[in-house]
Amino acid sequence: MEGFCQLVLVNLLIIAGVLPSCVPQTTRRFEFNVEWKNVTRLCHTKPLLTVNGEYPGPTIAVHEGDDVEIKVTNSIAQNTTLHWHGIRQLRTGWADGPAYITQCPIGGGKTYTYKFTVINQRGTLWWHSHHSWQRASVYGAFIIHPRMPYPFSVPIQDEFPIIFGEWWNGDIDSVESEMMKYGGGPDISNAYTINGLPGPFYNCSNKDTLINTVEHGKTYMLRIINAALNDELFFAVANHTLTVVEIDAAYTKPFKTKAIMIAPGQTTNVLLTATQVPDSSGMFLMAAWTYLTSVFPFNNSTTAGFLQYKNPMSTDHMSKHPKKVTIFDPVMYNFPQMDDTKYYTKFDDNLRSLSSPRYPCNVPKTIHKRIVTVISLNLQDCPANKTCKGYANKRFYASMNNQSFVRPTVSILESHYKKLKKSQYSTDFPEKPRRPFDYTGVNPIAKNMNTEFGTKIIQVPYGTNLEFVLQGTSFLNVENHPIHFHGHNFFIVGKGFGNFNVSTDPAKYNLVDPPERNTVAVPSGGWAAIRFKADNPGVWFIHCHLEEHTSWGLASGFIVQNGHGPSQSLLPPPKDLPSC
Ligand SMILES: *[C@@H]1O[C@H](CO)[C@@H](O)[C@H](O)[C@H]1NC(C)=O
Ligand SMILES: *[C@@H]1O[C@H](CO)[C@@H](O)[C@H](O)[C@H]1NC(C)=O
Ligand SMILES: *[C@@H]1O[C@H](CO)[C@@H](O)[C@H](O)[C@H]1NC(C)=O
Ligand SMILES: *[C@@H]1O[C@H](CO)[C@@H](O)[C@H](O)[C@H]1NC(C)=O
Ligand SMILES: *[C@@H]1O[C@H](CO)[C@@H](O)[C@H](O)[C@H]1NC(C)=O
Ligand SMILES: *[C@@H]1O[C@H](CO)[C@@H](O)[C@H](O)[C@H]1NC(C)=O
Ligand SMILES: *[C@@H]1O[C@H](CO)[C@@H](O)[C@H](O)[C@H]1NC(C)=O
Ligand SMILES: *[C@@H]1O[C@H](CO)[C@@H](O)[C@H](O)[C@H]1NC(C)=O
Ligand SMILES: *[C@@H]1O[C@H](CO)[C@@H](O)[C@H](O)[C@H]1NC(C)=O
Ligand SMILES: [Cu+2]
Numbered sequence: 001m002e003g004f005c006q007l008v009l010v011n012l013l014i015i016a017g018v019l020p021s022c023v024p025q026t027t028r029r030f031e032f033n034v035e036w037k038n039v040t041r042l043c044h045t046k047p048l049l050t051v052n053g054e055y056p057g058p059t060i061a062v063h064e065g066d067d068v069e070i071k072v073t074n075s076i077a078q079n080t081t082l083h084w085h086g087i088r089q090l091r092t093g094w095a096d097g098p099a100y101i102t103q104c105p106i107g108g109g110k111t112y113t114y115k116f117t118v119i120n121q122r123g124t125l126w127w128h129s130h131h132s133w134q135r136a137s138v139y140g141a142f143i144i145h146p147r148m149p150y151p152f153s154v155p156i157q158d159e160f161p162i163i164f165g166e167w168w169n170g171d172i173d174s175v176e177s178e179m180m181k182y183g184g185g186p187d188i189s190n191a192y193t194i195n196g197l198p199g200p201f202y203n204c205s206n207k208d209t210l211i212n213t214v215e216h217g218k219t220y221m222l223r224i225i226n227a228a229l230n231d232e233l234f235f236a237v238a239n240h241t242l243t244v245v246e247i248d249a250a251y252t253k254p255f256k257t258k259a260i261m262i263a264p265g266q267t268t269n270v271l272l273t274a275t276q277v278p279d280s281s282g283m284f285l286m287a288a289w290t291y292l293t294s295v296f297p298f299n300n301s302t303t304a305g306f307l308q309y310k311n312p313m314s315t316d317h318m319s320k321h322p323k324k325v326t327i328f329d330p331v332m333y334n335f336p337q338m339d340d341t342k343y344y345t346k347f348d349d350n351l352r353s354l355s356s357p358r359y360p361c362n363v364p365k366t367i368h369k370r371i372v373t374v375i376s377l378n379l380q381d382c383p384a385n386k387t388c389k390g391y392a393n394k395r396f397y398a399s400m401n402n403q404s405f406v407r408p409t410v411s412i413l414e415s416h417y418k419k420l421k422k423s424q425y426s427t428d429f430p431e432k433p434r435r436p437f438d439y440t441g442v443n444p445i446a447k448n449m450n451t452e453f454g455t456k457i458i459q460v461p462y463g464t465n466l467e468f469v470l471q472g473t474s475f476l477n478v479e480n481h482p483i484h485f486h487g488h489n490f491f492i493v494g495k496g497f498g499n500f501n502v503s504t505d506p507a508k509y510n511l512v513d514p515p516e517r518n519t520v521a522v523p524s525g526g527w528a529a530i531r532f533k534a535d536n537p538g539v540w541f542i543h544c545h546l547e548e549h550t551s552w553g554l555a556s557g558f559i560v561q562n563g564h565g566p567s568q569s570l571l572p573p574p575k576d577l578p579s580c
């Protein structure tokens with residue numbers, strides 16, 4: 001093997017994705033320092049929370065099967081935690097990261113080493129802070145290189161991360177605390193970003209524009225991540241077609257599309273072949289703009305970068321500066337409009353698991369338990385003598401089955417593992433709405449939109465085949481919600497607009513090749529049904545990946561009990577686990 005791996009031809013074939021990787025399984029170690037760094041965008045300089053002074057943070061790149069150790073040092077006064085979004089964390093829930101769910105936060109001046117193994121996963125994931133709204137700037141790519149060649153035959157010339165985010169000129173802690181104090185919506189961001197760069201459509205930002213260089217005729221892999229706090233996005237490259245090959249680190253049946261929609265928490269790998277004959281600039285616009293389903297305020301603006309051709313065939317010189325563009329007009333580029341739900345639905349319908357002998361689609365054909373949960377926004381009366389800035393001078397909240405999630409002060413995983421007497425959670429989350437109603441058809445403003453507060457979660461034995469029906473509502477407005485599950489991938493077996501019908505909809509499920517994900521964008525004014533085997537003992541957070549909704553309580557969780565023997569049991573907590 002050693003000698004074989006050193007042959008030049010062998011290495012070329014590995015890079016092109018034709019032969020399996022020769023890299024041995026190993027332990028990959030990283031050191032992450034959470035620290036402030038002065039960063040300037042849009043002519044505003046501010047202290048920004050970063051990892052190792054980088055924005056976005058450093059990329060973690062490992063191979064399938066590697067052990068990973070990330071030593072996190074917290075060099076700020078505030079608490080922090082980090083989450084490895086989409087990593088299954090089999091038996092290592094202590095390393096998952098959501099504050100007060102699987103760990104107490106890492107205090108100022110303290111360290112914690114996240115240790116886990118990447119088992120049977122390959123593709124693009126990401127990492128981010130899972131404490132308060134720190135993930136506004138504390139995020140980065142988590143790339144798992146496959147051991148086996150890619151299941152598509154095109155040789156890949158190079159790959160680019162494309163990470164969307166949001167930039168606020170002000171301090172993100174104040175945005176969050178204002179929102180929680182007055183119960184209104186958060187201040188919207190000043191710009192969307194690609195790899196931390198807003199791009200040419202914003203004032204004082206032309207120099208902060210991403211440029212990816214390509215060669216005519218070659219194929220590139222774009223590893224696209226939506227790390228934005230509160231916004232679903234469309235993404236497209238002018239005059240180019242994208243071929244979707246993977247979502248949330250699971251291969252899909254490849255299909256071509258003009259644009260993708262990507263919700264916060266999701267990742268998408270696309271292939272792009274540089275087929276075009278560029279003009280004298282050699283540049284093609286790559287843009288991301290809102291997929292709009294809500295009536296809440298949002299920033300109607302576009303982040304963009306450029307694909308730049310090397311040696312453009314139509315000219316002998318090539319510009320080094322971003323092309324001057326001022327107006328983004330989707331029509332001009334033949335892109336979907338921001339409210340084009342029809343376009344999104346068609347795109348989403350095309351997502352299918354690859355479902356091949358090597359990568360089978362292990363969707364549970366039968367289930368042990370179906371949980372129907374309504375996801376909604378809520379309005380609560382303003383407390384006496386307080387100012388509230390939500391709709392009708394009330395406070396916004398959000399809930400699942402009318403339970404607005406309250407974080408406990410000790411991590412649920414620790415309470416569960418140590419069987420603490422004074423545990424601050426209960427396992428009686430309602431498995432269906434207590435009072436069924438017309439979820440998507442009512443005039444919501446006329447209804448009672450109060451919610452209940454608590455820390456109710458679900459508990460199931462190891463190996464339970466679970467189905468969750470996530471039912472959207474028209475409370476305040478219909479809206480697309482990206483619901484993320486920790487510790488498990490799931491299969492999206494069904495979805496639709498309007499209300500889920502238990503007697504007719506399950507018969508229409510796709511149990512052959514449904515898409516596998518960790519974050520499902522529940523259709524606006526509709527529902528999605530997901531299935532998975534609960535085979536990872538521990539405590540797992542479920543929440544909307546729109547940060548404002550999580551803050552308002554759109555969250556819950558589930559405990560998977562230990563099964564038989566060590567291989568089906570949660571490992572003991574690491575010695576350096578932070579305490580509360
Ligand atoms: C940011 O700049 C301000 C003003 O120049 C300075 O006081 C502060 O120490 C800087 N912060 C960091 C983290 O470099
Ligand atoms: C929204 O986007 C525009 C650019 O189109 C920017 O100038 C503005 O600061 C952003 N933020 C707000 C709060 O409008
Ligand atoms: C840029 O600044 C100019 C002048 O202040 C303003 O008129 C324009 O609306 C701004 N454009 C954006 C996109 O923010
Ligand atoms: C790109 O597409 C637009 C409209 O779809 C077209 O007007 C333009 O000529 C194309 N550009 C190139 C370089 O092919
Ligand atoms: C967003 O901005 C564009 C261009 O200025 C405008 O045509 C469109 O109506 C705006 N959309 C919304 C929902 O505000
Ligand atoms: C609210 O204000 C009223 C009148 O100023 C006062 O009597 C009452 O004690 C206040 N209530 C609370 C909870 O502070
Ligand atoms: C939610 O709970 C609140 C408080 O108990 C109640 O007033 C409201 O009617 C409930 N709503 C639904 C839809 O069950
Ligand atoms: C479900 O569909 C059946 C058959 O079309 C219909 O009779 C029933 O009323 C529907 N149930 C609900 C809750 O809409
Ligand atoms: C950090 O977390 C601990 C444990 O929950 C808490 O007691 C402490 O007040 C927090 N510190 C800060 C600065 O928020
Ligand atoms: Cu949401």
